[in-house]
Amino acid sequence: MLLEGLQGVGKMLTAEAVADKVQQPLYAVSVGELGSNLATAEKNLKVALAVAASWRVVLLLDESNVFFEKRSSDNLVQNSIVATCLRRLE
Numbered sequence: 804m805l806l807e808g809l810q811g812v813g814k815m816l817t818a819e820a821v822a823d824k825v826q827q828p829l830y831a832v833s834v835g836e837l838g839s840n841l842a843t844a845e846k847n848l849k850v851a852l853a854v855a856a857s858w859r860v861v862l863l864l865d866e867s868n869v870f871f872e873k874r875s876s877d878n879l880v881q882n883s884i885v886a887t888c889l890r891r892l893e
Contacts, residue, residue, distance in 0.1 A: 807868070815863070822861040830860040834867050837884075844884045848891050 804821070806814040815831075822829035832851045838844040855862035874882045 815865070818861065818863045825861065828858070828860045829863055830855055830858065831863040831865050833865045839880075839884075841880065841883050841887060845887050845891060852891070 806817055808814055818831075819829055830851075837847045837851075851862065851864075854860075874885065
């Protein structure tokens with residue numbers, strides 16, 4: 804599920820409500836916690852997905868709007884991280 808909107812419109816509250824409705828804990832991971840280089844970000848996302856699956860939780864990737872920003876040729880490292888993370892999420 805993708806929740807998009809300005810700060811303060813209730814995305815986190817909606818994620819909490821979904822977790823409550825399905826009676827599963829909410830596991831929130833900020834995209835910033837994944838790391839700023841390709842290998843670290845991919846490894847940390849893989850761990851977060853594995854933890855979410857084994858604990859049977861609702862996983863919230865907070866601040867994931869970075870995945871949907873327009874890519875630019877100025878920041879190839881960021882582009883690589885985004886592409887790798889999106890591929891892993893599929």
